[in-house]
Amino acid sequence: MPVSENKGYREFRRGFWAEGVPFIWISGITVLLLIGMIAGLIGIIVASGAGNFWPANVAKLTLKDGSYLLGPVTDREEEGAAARTQVKIANRDVFGLDFKWVDDSEIVKTEYPADAAVIERMEYGHLQGFILSFKEGDTVTPATSAGFFDMVAAKHRQVSEAREEMKSVQERITHERRSLTEIEIAMRKLSSGPASDLPETKVRLDEMQKQFDAKSETLAASLQGPERELERLEALAACCEVEVAISDGSTKTVPLMNAVDIYRPNGMGPFSKAAYYAGKAVSFLVDWPRESNTEGGVYPAIFGTVMMVFLMVIICTPLGVMTALYMHEYAKPGPALSAVRMAVNNLAGVPSIVFGIFGLGFFVYFVGGGLDALFFADKLPEPTFGTGGILWASLTLALLTVPVVVVSTLEGLAAVPRANREGSLALGASKFQTIWNVVLPNAMPGILTGVILAISRAAGEVAPLMITGVVKLVSELPVDASWPFFHLDRKFMHLGFHIYDVGFQSPNVEAAKPMVYTTTGLLLLIVVALNLVAIVLRNKLRNKYRGSAL
Amino acid sequence: MEQTVVNELDAVAVHVRNLDFYYGQVQALFGINMNIKPRQVTAFIGPSGCGKSTLLRCFNRMNEVLLGTRIAGDILIHGSDIYREGTRLESLRKRVGMVFQKSNPFPMTIFENIAFGPRMRGLREKAQLEGIVERSLKQADLWQEVKDRLNRSALDLSGGQQQRLCIARALANEPEIILMDEPASALDPISTAKIEETIQELRTNYTIVIVTHNLQQAARCSDYTAFFYLGKLVEMDATAKIFQTPTQKRTEDYISGKFG
Numbered sequence: 001m002p003v004s005e006n007k008g009y010r011e012f013r014r015g016f017w018a019e020g021v022p023f024i025w026i027s028g029i030t031v032l033l034l035i036g037m038i039a040g041l042i043g044i045i046v047a048s049g050a051g052n053f054w055p056a057n058v059a060k061l062t063l064k065d066g067s068y069l070l071g072p073v074t075d076r077e078e079e080g081a082a083a084r085t086q087v088k089i090a091n092r093d094v095f096g097l098d099f100k101w102v103d104d105s106e107i108v109k110t111e112y113p114a115d116a117a118v119i120e121r122m123e124y125g126h127l128q129g130f131i132l133s134f135k136e137g138d139t140v141t142p143a144t145s146a147g148f149f150d151m152v153a154a155k156h157r158q159v160s161e162a163r164e165e166m167k168s169v170q171e172r173i174t175h176e177r178r179s180l181t182e183i184e185i186a187m188r189k190l191s192s193g194p195a196s197d198l199p200e201t202k203v204r205l206d207e208m209q210k211q212f213d214a215k216s217e218t219l220a221a222s223l224q225g226p227e228r229e230l231e232r233l234e235a236l237a238a239c240c241e242v243e244v245a246i247s248d249g250s251t252k253t254v255p256l257m258n259a260v261d262i263y264r265p266n267g268m269g270p271f272s273k274a275a276y277y278a279g280k281a282v283s284f285l286v287d288w289p290r291e292s293n294t295e296g297g298v299y300p301a302i303f304g305t306v307m308m309v310f311l312m313v314i315i316c317t318p319l320g321v322m323t324a325l326y327m328h329e330y331a332k333p334g335p336a337l338s339a340v341r342m343a344v345n346n347l348a349g350v351p352s353i354v355f356g357i358f359g360l361g362f363f364v365y366f367v368g369g370g371l372d373a374l375f376f377a378d379k380l381p382e383p384t385f386g387t388g389g390i391l392w393a394s395l396t397l398a399l400l401t402v403p404v405v406v407v408s409t410l411e412g413l414a415a416v417p418r419a420n421r422e423g424s425l426a427l428g429a430s431k432f433q434t435i436w437n438v439v440l441p442n443a444m445p446g447i448l449t450g451v452i453l454a455i456s457r458a459a460g461e462v463a464p465l466m467i468t469g470v471v472k473l474v475s476e477l478p479v480d481a482s483w484p485f486f487h488l489d490r491k492f493m494h495l496g497f498h499i500y501d502v503g504f505q506s507p508n509v510e511a512a513k514p515m516v517y518t519t520t521g522l523l524l525l526i527v528v529a530l531n532l533v534a535i536v537l538r539n540k541l542r543n544k545y546r547g548s549a550l
Numbered sequence: 551m552e553q554t555v556v557n558e559l560d561a562v563a564v565h566v567r568n569l570d571f572y573y574g575q576v577q578a579l580f581g582i583n584m585n586i587k588p589r590q591v592t593a594f595i596g597p598s599g600c601g602k603s604t605l606l607r608c609f610n611r612m613n614e615v616l617l618g619t620r621i622a623g624d625i626l627i628h629g630s631d632i633y634r635e636g637t638r639l640e641s642l643r644k645r646v647g648m649v650f651q652k653s654n655p656f657p658m659t660i661f662e663n664i665a666f667g668p669r670m671r672g673l674r675e676k677a678q679l680e681g682i683v684e685r686s687l688k689q690a691d692l693w694q695e696v697k698d699r700l701n702r703s704a705l706d707l708s709g710g711q712q713q714r715l716c717i718a719r720a721l722a723n724e725p726e727i728i729l730m731d732e733p734a735s736a737l738d739p740i741s742t743a744k745i746e747e748t749i750q751e752l753r754t755n756y757t758i759v760i761v762t763h764n765l766q767q768a769a770r771c772s773d774y775t776a777f778f779y780l781g782k783l784v785e786m787d788a789t790a791k792i793f794q795t796p797t798q799k800r801t802e803d804y805i806s807g808k809f810g
Contacts, residue, residue, distance in 0.1 A: 333617070417654070419650060419652055419654035420654055420656060421615070422612060422615060422650065422654070423650065423654040423655075423656065423716070423719075424656070424666070425612065425615060425639075425643065426610060426612060426643055426647065426648040426650075426720075427643065427644075427647070427666055427667040427670065427719065427720070427723060428639075428640045428641065428642075428643040428644035428667055428670060428671065428723060429640070429666070429667075429670040430639075430640050430670070433670050437666070437670075438656055441657070442657065544657055544703070
């Protein structure tokens with residue numbers, strides 16, 4: 001029955017278009033595409049960054065000419081019959097570069113010798129080779145002697161401890177000396193000040209000089225102990241060296257003090273490798289960077305990022321909420337309010353670098369410069385607040401994110417049921433009491449949504465920070481044990497800028513690549529963690545208010 | 551002469567004189583005049599949009615929450631003009647409590663809900679607040695049901711309990727007048743009966759004005775009934791009279807269900 005078949009097909013076709021089947025498919029595919037992109041991005045970051053700390057096996061590639069390359073195989077390329085292999089040859093100070101491509105046809109033999117050692121140094125990256133001997137003073141122990149590597153490891157631990165102790169003793173001494181420096185500064189200020197010619201100034205200066213001398217004498221006496229301790233530690237740390245044969249046939253001597261880690265990956269089992277991995281991962285989180293940020297940890301950058309985000313939230317939330325409150329609860333609707341609303345919305349679209357430049361001009365130079373002239377004039381021309389710092393960066397980011405908070409809060413306020421407002425007013429609560437006790441708590445989920453969006457935006461922002469206070473490397477955190485504990489004038493490190501710096505500004509980009517991925521993954525994790533806190537809080541509140549909007 | 555006026559006003563809880571009300575350009579109430587007797591239940595009836603809720607909300611100036619409303623005429627509550635300049639809305643609304651059509655407990659504990667009004671007036675003492683909460687809940691017939699869970703969320707209560715909580719919340723303010731805007735229209739018959747019972751118990755101490763769509767409800771629980779139609783007060787009298795021998799044809803038509 002061809003007729004009815006035809007009819008059935010027509011009906012199917014009509015239904016196909018009328019029910020929008022193609023549209024459903026297209027929208028489904030877009031969602032898939034988006035998920036794929038996100039998963040791909042995260043996949044690449046995790047795949048390239050997660051293996052960063054894993055101690056890769058060290059291959060010994062013997063070449064046709066009799067020489068050999070020593071190092072982990074990092075890449076392989078095949079072009080038809082020709083294939084080549086990339087080896088991380090390390091030993092940057094000797095070879096000049098970290099990686100080397102070698103044609104497979106050149107390779108005679110590939111093996112993984114168990115005694116191939118990797119020494120992670122404080123400078124110049126890894127040293128790869130075969131340890132020949134250990135030297136302590138004049139005593140030389142050859143590597144072939146029994147228990148050699150255990151002995152080296154024990155010594156290395158000792159030296160590392162001494163190195164750590166040196167640092168803390170050094171810090172104590174600097175701390176003790178600070179009072180002297182303060183007197184010195186006061187004297188300099190007095191002698192270069194406008195009253196420097198007056199006789200009473202001279203008397204005062206003499207007095208201070210005497211005070212200074214006395215203090216330095218007592219200090220010298222009290223610091224004798226620590227200084228002697230320091231000398232002892234220095235001697236201890238500098239006690240030993242290891243001698244290593246490297247692949248170009250020469251030998252290299254490494255002071256044990258300069259070694260961060262000594263290990264032989266080929267001889268390590270999966271468990272000791274995992275332990276090594278965990279140790280490295282922890283030190284990545286808690287250590288300071290070394291070697292122009294390409295090695296070591298990112299602790300100051302984590303600290304800077306999180307602290308900046310917290311400061312930003314503390315500043316932008318009240319600002320945004322109060323703005324939205326006025327706009328929604330007090331301002332009379334009209335052209336003026338519409339204009340403000342539009343301005344707020346447009347503010348969210350201003351490029352972040354513009355905010356950065358504004359922050360530099362207004363906060364750093366104008367406000368910071370003004371503060372310096374008022375309160376820190378004695379330190380000028382060295383600026384205190386008149387230069388980039390974490391406070392100015394946070395303020396700039398707060399400006400950047402305030403529109404987001406305002407818009408979400410406005411939405412939250414609009415969603416507060418009228419019944420609740422009227423209920424409160426009908427009980428004799430004033431408008432302010434109603435807003436404070438009923439409206440604001442009810443709008444809290446909306447406000448927190450704004451905070452979540454603000455955190456996401458602020459934590460990933462780099463451009464405005466580069467000119468308002470982020471630096472490549474800091475020597476002090478913005479929070480420490482010295483009074484007044486919070487040093488909001490200090491410059492800080494930031495993970496986003498760290499990624500840029502390590503990935504594009506470091507002298508050895510190729511070697512730093514895994515570090516960039518690891519840092520990116522970490523930044524993502526931190527943003528997710530910060531957001532999770534806010535999301536959990538919001539869901540708690542939502543549960544509390546569930547049903548109130550019935 | 552003066553003395554008699556005052557006495558007359560004393561016998562009147564709410565006195566409405568030539569009241570006109572506008573939402574923007576639209577006039578919603580036309581020349582309303584009425585006296586509401588103290589310690590009686592007065593019901594406002596009439597079809598949707600007749601202005602009965604609007605008039606009710608004039609008594610505690612709740613209409614001012616909306617923008618663009620305008621009022622002309624006078625409302626005197628126990629002799630004082632509530633639209634006089636300098637009237638404090640907070641103290642007016644403390645004297646004239648309100649229960650809304652849809653129960654609107656705050657997302658707080660039962661205790662906090664009841665204590666809300668007194669707290670807003672600065673009462674901080676825990677023992678005193680506890681006393682008020684217990685008394686109000688007892689007056690609203692809710693005490694037995696919730697006395698063990700005062701610190702649980704008010705939103706966990708059933709619909710009828712929530713509405714009685716709202717009545718208790720209004721009572722905590724010790725108002726003189728309680729306005730009820732269709733308090734049982736969203737409730738099942740059993741909850742409605744409970745609310746009506748509560749109203750019967752409250753009538754001895756409070757002046758109650760109730761807006762209702764439910765004619766039986768008006769007949770059951772009110773002493774006086776006012777019938778509104780298209781923004782005008784058609785007739786107001788003792789409930790029995792309105793329901794049995796109304797003087798106006800329209801009232802009779804409405805009550806007998808000829809239109810609605």
